[in-house]
Amino acid sequence: MTASTEVPPTAAGERFEAVLRETVGPLADEVDRTGRFPRDGVRALAGAGVLGLLGAPEHGGPGGSLRQAAGVVERLAGVCGSTAMVVLMHYAATTVIDRHGPGEVRRAIAEGRHLSTLAFSERGSRSHFWAPAGTAVREQDGTVRLDAEKSWITSAGEADSYVWSSRPVAEDGVMTLWLVPADSAGLHVRGDYDGFGLRGNASSPVTGKAVSVPATAMLGADGEGLDTALGLVLPCFLVLSAAFSLGVTEALLDLTASHLRGSRLEHLDRTLAQQPLPRQEFARLRLRADAVRSFLDDTLTALEASRPEARLRVLQVKALAAETAAEVADGAMRLCGGSAFRRDLGVERRFRDALAARVMAPTTEALHDFCGRAALGLPLFEEA
Amino acid sequence: MTASTEVPPTAAGERFEAVLRETVGPLADEVDRTGRFPRDGVRALAGAGVLGLLGAPEHGGPGGSLRQAAGVVERLAGVCGSTAMVVLMHYAATTVIDRHGPGEVRRAIAEGRHLSTLAFSERGSRSHFWAPAGTAVREQDGTVRLDAEKSWITSAGEADSYVWSSRPVAEDGVMTLWLVPADSAGLHVRGDYDGFGLRGNASSPVTGKAVSVPATAMLGADGEGLDTALGLVLPCFLVLSAAFSLGVTEALLDLTASHLRGSRLEHLDRTLAQQPLPRQEFARLRLRADAVRSFLDDTLTALEASRPEARLRVLQVKALAAETAAEVADGAMRLCGGSAFRRDLGVERRFRDALAARVMAPTTEALHDFCGRAALGLPLFEEA
Amino acid sequence: MTASTEVPPTAAGERFEAVLRETVGPLADEVDRTGRFPRDGVRALAGAGVLGLLGAPEHGGPGGSLRQAAGVVERLAGVCGSTAMVVLMHYAATTVIDRHGPGEVRRAIAEGRHLSTLAFSERGSRSHFWAPAGTAVREQDGTVRLDAEKSWITSAGEADSYVWSSRPVAEDGVMTLWLVPADSAGLHVRGDYDGFGLRGNASSPVTGKAVSVPATAMLGADGEGLDTALGLVLPCFLVLSAAFSLGVTEALLDLTASHLRGSRLEHLDRTLAQQPLPRQEFARLRLRADAVRSFLDDTLTALEASRPEARLRVLQVKALAAETAAEVADGAMRLCGGSAFRRDLGVERRFRDALAARVMAPTTEALHDFCGRAALGLPLFEEA
Amino acid sequence: MTASTEVPPTAAGERFEAVLRETVGPLADEVDRTGRFPRDGVRALAGAGVLGLLGAPEHGGPGGSLRQAAGVVERLAGVCGSTAMVVLMHYAATTVIDRHGPGEVRRAIAEGRHLSTLAFSERGSRSHFWAPAGTAVREQDGTVRLDAEKSWITSAGEADSYVWSSRPVAEDGVMTLWLVPADSAGLHVRGDYDGFGLRGNASSPVTGKAVSVPATAMLGADGEGLDTALGLVLPCFLVLSAAFSLGVTEALLDLTASHLRGSRLEHLDRTLAQQPLPRQEFARLRLRADAVRSFLDDTLTALEASRPEARLRVLQVKALAAETAAEVADGAMRLCGGSAFRRDLGVERRFRDALAARVMAPTTEALHDFCGRAALGLPLFEEA
Secondary structure, three states: OOOOOOOOOHHHHHHHHHHHHHHHHHHHHHHHHHOOOOHHHHHHHHHOOOOOOOOOHHHOOOOOOHHHHHHHHHHHHHHOHHHHHHHHHHHHHHHHHHHHOOHHHHHHHHOOOOOEEEEOOEOOOEOOOOOOOOEEEEOOOOOEEEEEEEEEEOOOOOOOEEEEEEOOOOOOOOOEEEEEEOOOOOEEEOOOOOEOOOOOOOOEEEEEEEEEEOHHHEEOOOOOHHHHHHHHHHHHHHHHHHHHHHHHHHHHHHHHHHHHHHOEEOOOOEEHHHOHHHHHHHHHHHHHHHHHHHHHHHHHHHHHOOOOOHHHHHHHHHHHHHHHHHHHHHHHHHHOHHHHOEHHHOHHHHHHHHOHHHHOOOOHHHHHHHHHHHHHOOOOOOOO | OOOOOOOOOHHHHHHHHHHHHHHHHHHHHHHHHHOOOOHHHHHHHHHOOOOOOOOOHHHOOOOOOHHHHHHHHHHHHHHOHHHHHHHHHHHHHHHHHHHHOOHHHHHHHHOOOOOEEEEOOEOOOEOOOOOOOOEEEEOOOOOEEEEEEEEEEOOOOOOOEEEEEEOOOOOOOOOEEEEEEOOOOOEEEOOOOOEOOOOOOOOEEEEEEEEEEOHHHEEOOOOOHHHHHHHHHHHHHHHHHHHHHHHHHHHHHHHHHHHHHHOEEOOOOEEHHHOHHHHHHHHHHHHHHHHHHHHHHHHHHHHHOOOOOHHHHHHHHHHHHHHHHHHHHHHHHHHOHHHHOEHHHOHHHHHHHHOHHHHOOOOHHHHHHHHHHHHHOOOOOOOO | OOOOOOOOOHHHHHHHHHHHHHHHHHHHHHHHHHOOOOHHHHHHHHHOOOOOOOOOHHHOOOOOOHHHHHHHHHHHHHHOHHHHHHHHHHHHHHHHHHHHOOHHHHHHHHOOOOOEEEEOOEOOOEOOOOOOOOEEEEOOOOOEEEEEEEEEEOOOOOOOEEEEEEOOOOOOOOOEEEEEEOOOOOEEEOOOOOEOOOOOOOOEEEEEEEEEEOHHHEEOOOOOHHHHHHHHHHHHHHHHHHHHHHHHHHHHHHHHHHHHHHOEEOOOOEEHHHOHHHHHHHHHHHHHHHHHHHHHHHHHHHHHOOOOOHHHHHHHHHHHHHHHHHHHHHHHHHHOHHHHOEHHHOHHHHHHHHOHHHHOOOOHHHHHHHHHHHHOOOOOOOOO | OOOOOOOOOHHHHHHHHHHHHHHHHHHHHHHHHHOOOOHHHHHHHHHOOOOOOOOOHHHOOOOOOHHHHHHHHHHHHHHOHHHHHHHHHHHHHHHHHHHHOOHHHHHHHHOOOOOEEEEOOEOOOEOOOOOOOOEEEEOOOOOEEEEEEEEEEOOOOOOOEEEEEEOOOOOOOOOEEEEEEOOOOOEEEOOOOOEOOOOOOOOEEEEEEEEEEOHHHEEOOOOOHHHHHHHHHHHHHHHHHHHHHHHHHHHHHHHHHHHHHHOEEOOOOEEHHHOHHHHHHHHHHHHHHHHHHHHHHHHHHHHHOOOOOHHHHHHHHHHHHHHHHHHHHHHHHHHOHHHHOEHHHOHHHHHHHHOHHHHOOOOHHHHHHHHHHHHOOOOOOOOO
16 A cells, blocks of 8 residues: 555554454455355454544544545455455445434444445446436325335445435435435345355345335435435545555556566576566556556545545546456456466456446446546536 | 358257257356366267267268367357367367377277367476476386376366377477376376366366376377477367357357347436447447457368468467457456346356466467567567 | 459459559659649559449440459558549449449440549538438429538549439438539539548548539439448448558558568667567557458458348448558557658558548448447437 | 646746747647748747756756656647657756756756757667667777767757767766767768658757767766666656656647537537547546546656655656557547548647657657566566
8 A cells, every 4th residue: 555545544554454464364265255245354344443434533433534444445455355345335325424314323333333335226227326216205104115126235134224315205306315224124135146256245136115214314405315425425435446446456466466476487497577578568557557546646635635626536536446457457367377267366356356346336438428528518417 | 150160060960059958058057156077068069979070980980170160169168168168178189189099099089988188288388388398208118107297287187088298208309299098197187176267177287297108109209299289289279269269259249239138227218239338339349259250260261271371370360269259258247237247147157268268378479479470580489 | 462352353453563563652652742632643543444443344344343343442552542542432433323323424434534432421410421411402494403511522623523412302311312523513622631641532522502413413213322322332432441441551561560570679689570579569460450351351252142241241341440450550650669750661651541441431430330230139320 | 737747937937838829839830741840939948948947046047847847848748749859858968967067058058048959869779778889989189989870869950969878988887978069070960850740859860970079078977877867867858758748648638629529410419529439438538648647746746755666657657648648649530530630620740749759768668668677576677
């Protein structure tokens, strides 16, 4: 980890590193093989204060920065992608809860007793999270009934709550957000996730059928969910997603460098690193990764300084980092050759994890469309 | 399957299709999940005459053509990559046996009673199969002692014989070939293959320690193994490898087309196929695949007509097909988005299989080096 | 030139080669420098029977094939891109005239006394040639009045006639075609072309204001122009455009090979060809070009045999060849390094010519859209 | 210009902008067309203090920073690439003169009365500037005789002096540097540069035959020229080269954005910017450029703070910026379609300029080799 991201300092940082070394790391391969949710790792991270990192001081949290959260996610992603994604989604969800949620949940989060996640994507609108089809209806008793077919909810069935999007109850606008307890009646996690990468992140569809929540479960005002999502959740999610991709990228480059330095062509008496072609390709990939780090650093600085281009930078940084991760991962698979096909090298696991980010909403294509619209003076949302 | 490759005609073709439909296809997912060698599929293919396809009529074979073998491998690869690779390696090995091997083995092959494979790559020289470090020593009793650390032998522990490379016994030259029975004392398959793709092809390291074979096990003359490998094995292997890549590519495009046509963005009331971007990218990939098919067809025609550029074409065709498979596979993963991360769509299995060809010896880089040397008037072998 | 295209045989072929050697070649640099139309070259080609190649025997033509025309264009393109493009557009225009035009013009074409060209693209619809805005109005005297702002007409002010598209006079449909004599009143060539590549092809905007033509100038039926364009002009244009790109590509590879073989790093005592990196890259580009040749050959064969996929192949072949030309050209510029920046090497002229094809209508993007629609079961024309 | 680079402040900055607006800009097209050296522009820049920017205060200079020089070069490059390259090479040369040169030349430079340039590359070692073949021989009268065939000297015949590399006179090592007055007897500029891009930068071969310089012309110690080149010249050259590429890139993106926003498809009643495909591609290119800016900014900061990775960053930044410029330029040519082929749009001039940086020594491939060696623990110089 260098300039662009940072882990929490001193004591907290040491505890974090210990959890990585003693729990998350040793379990990573098994999590990947079995596809089991990394409960032990998440619990240990909670115990080390990692889940509460962003919690505000007034609720007992350390008031950690987004830069620190990025440091945590980057570091985790190189060790266990599934665990990193669980923490990432938790951080993204807590941005809303910390602004609009009830005090006791905020306190529980700050103290590491509550794991949350986002429930945005839906079966019908796929990765277009800005167009929920799920509904919220005010019942006669004052409660609200939620119905939706959510897809791809990280930590499905594992988190304590979902930050849930629906159409507005009564107001104009396209979205309203809710804090839905995971044990609400009517919530059904549909099937285990058996996937290509991030195999332990419990990313499953969740159906909500007549889920009843109190009116106070609303996060922010009715109909203003998209503003909250774009202004609060998205910057956090996008920056952390970039940090995730960077972490996987760095892990891949480390493994590749070791392979190139350690593998010999005995009949030529040289290592692979001493061959001009792999060296050239490695440097090209190394440069790609370094460019992502600079860009992520610049994005964080822009956010911290409220620079006007910050809004564009967060959209760009996820696209750049995700595409770079995919490119570096593909290059690492090629450079490590047949060896990368063996699981024990660790390259193929990171390769599989690396491909997730570009297709997670907002996808690279969606981000480019937003950025292209911004750069060319067009409205941000409008289908063509 | 279109112009470029063809399956054996009529009766044989129908039996082949039946085996695909009834045995190979239904077992493919399990083979991939468990990493188990597809014994039932290989046995059924043997029974349908597929293993004996290239067998010469004088030994009871149908005298099938390389074009037909390519058709078989292409078809298989789209259904079960592991089975396809086993058959491919068998065909490549039998080219040598059919020219230089003993009559009874040739008969057994023609009759589908013998599965063979190549044992070329070694730990020390890695993918540079043209530089074996393994030795062959003539013993006082006239037998020959073979020692080597072979790596990445397909069907290791499953085949009946290995076509084995070593340094020459006594003559100049860089290689001598041997037919080594799989039950020879001193052969050890080292560990199960637990890999990224082609998980059922039993591709494991094989150590030969003081393996004793009769002098008659030599395939061709002492020291002339490289000529045999380049003139006989390589064209067959390269063409079939291209057919393999093309088969996986076509399967990926079929799955992707289905996904694009069948997935709707309900809030926009259109399928993904109706979105300009995915359509554009699909067409680009479709064109890549069609270009491989034309090139493979042209390569086969060049071989059949003994056109002078045939030698260059076989080197090129594997590189083109393997790189295209990797590119199409990556594009399919992207186009199918999150859905491709679910195993049941079948995309991720083909994606993993698709990445194998480019790193199998001779790798794309090695092939480009050969072709570059040929095109620029340099000697073919010479390290730089 | 190899299998995929062919020049007219024996006597005709020899005359063609002589014109290339004695006229077109020696003038190519000057044509490029000055941007002057290659009148001497076109006249010499006419004299050698090249302009009349496709002329039907009943009008005194040799009845040459599209494959021969492709051979001519490929060969020309490597020597002088501007001349090649002029001939290409002439061939494309004559496909319509030969089917629907008046006998005397057909005879003049067959005898090399008439140069024609296409006038399809318009200022308003840009490269979407299938959507002309220009009008055709029947006057009281039975003549027809044409108005349009044509853009990018090759041989503007140099050809003897234009094959001109407009909206239909009276019928439904989107297009009607006309044979417009170049000396018609109301035609104005607007300004000299001073461009990046193909600098001598006189590609200028042409305004038609109240151009009067007889009703018999209509080529085919009113409103059926798009069918004619798609069925007759387009296959010819697309195939020849591919041949054009291939010709430029081959010229670039020849120049690059010479550079790599002839340039020495004296302090290392080796040529650039002896460096692994440039050799690798050269082979990659060489393979790209060879894949285009196979594909073009396959496309021509598909057309000759009326294979069902022929329609798709012609759309694909221009895209593949144009993109390959651009890629090879860029690679050649890189491989030839600083030397390519000097005009006398000839690389930069071909590089500039090579980039034209991909943006000529139908552009690569348009072709991919058509092919994607065909492959995904959507209607061919429909804007999104 | 944003965060990463900056122009000299207030008065100086305003004068600079005025020169750009009134002299450099209006002459740019003519410089490109005629290939004439931009004497008026250089003179005006000198007058505005731009040539003396890096001059130390003790010699009357403003002691400008590398970041300011980068700002100047970036700004110039978007307006007139040739002028920018002349200034870039002058700055790179003055780094050595300012450290090791005579006071009066340093004063002349600070006062804008002296234009210098680098004379490193040679015919024999091509872009491998670290391996000069040219010689330096001490004569009996104490003077030194220089002989070399220099290639590609920017401002050849226009500059007042050359910073000249040769083999050492007597010491070990590979290089010694000299300050050679441009009017020295024995210097011959060989031919005018008539090139693809940067057409006005007077980049010609220069032969030195028995050029006599005083022993005091030596810049630094005998045999230590490579250290000086790597430690002093290279960081400046590489950073400014990146700024050059970025300036051209930004100009191309500006022109492309204008084209997309201003061009209408009238039959669809929308601009090109409203088409999903061009918008997507534009955003992708825009992101590439922004990543370069962040990386350049980070590189400058690393240099300013003497961060340990600064040495690697300067090698990387030129590679990243040059490759990005080439990629963006190619994309701009495609996005602007046929229009980009017309000179008056200004795209094709920047496109031609943009391709220069990647092949200027050290080329992208050389930089990747250095970076790969550094990252993989190998010695920096060693040929393979």
